[in-house]
Amino acid sequence: MPADILDDLGYFSEHAKQGGGFYLLKSTDQGRSWSDPFYVSPEPNAEGWVGWPNNCVHGVQLAAGPCKGRLVMPAFLYKEGESGQVPGVRGGLLYSDDHGQSWKVGAVLPEGSDEVSLVETVSEGGIYVSYRKNTLATGKRHFARSTDYGETFCEQGQHEEVPDANLHAGLIRYRGGEGGSEDLLLFSSPSPTKDITVRISRDEGRSWDFSRRVERGLSRYSDLAVMAEGTILCLYTNGVVRDREKISVARFNLEWLMSGST
Helix, strand or coil, rough: CCCCCCCCCCCCCCCCCCCEEEEEEEECCCCCCCCCCCCCCCCCCCCEEEEEECCCCCCEEEECCCCCCEEEEEEEEEECCCCCCCCCCCEEEECCCCCCCCCCCECCCCCCEEEEEEEEECCCCCEEEEEEECCCCCCCEEEEEEECCCCCCCCEEEEEEEECCCCCCCEECCCCCCCCCCCCEEECHHHHHHHHEEEEEEECCCCCEEEEHHHHHHEEEEEEEEECCCCCCEEEEEEEECCCCCEEEECCCHHHHHHHHH
């Protein structure tokens, strides 16, 4: 989860371990080397949900407010007796206030929720998440908002203008590099199972009215990053016969992204 994280943490977890827990690694040299992994078992929330990280996506470190410095990562949450594609499992958030040494279960998404992507919003305490549903799917991308630094969700809905094939997607804030004046959200996903596409929001994820296709052909999971000088990176799986034959990275700038619409 190094993107948007000043504490230089990475994680990996045992696949679908009901009951939560994961391993963390730390780097102090921009990912050139890593510490030995150490095991973390997040503290359950008041309702008894436990958790571990979602797959293949970055988290954020909050930059404003009394919880400045808090680490927030997307998670799978589990509670015995709850419904779900995997019984008891749904999407949500984990957070840490001690630079990743210990973690707590935060906001919980509704039944049918799955993999989550997130960004900090400009309003204090705000977090916007975009997520897929594996059950109760509607063919549209779902979202939720938190105003208490990731501890609960206060708003939920779906984006009618964003098709969704129940896939993991990338989400990141773009400010144009050092000294930049832009303030946009970028979202990456196929449309719906081919032609990896990046969408732009100018209103903190309220609407996604501009998009450009990055590459034609079958594609699936993706994530986004922004380099210090403003170059945008889109990492995605793609292929000719299957959408997971290889992993590709596209590099482009905002000018290219804005020069054509699909």
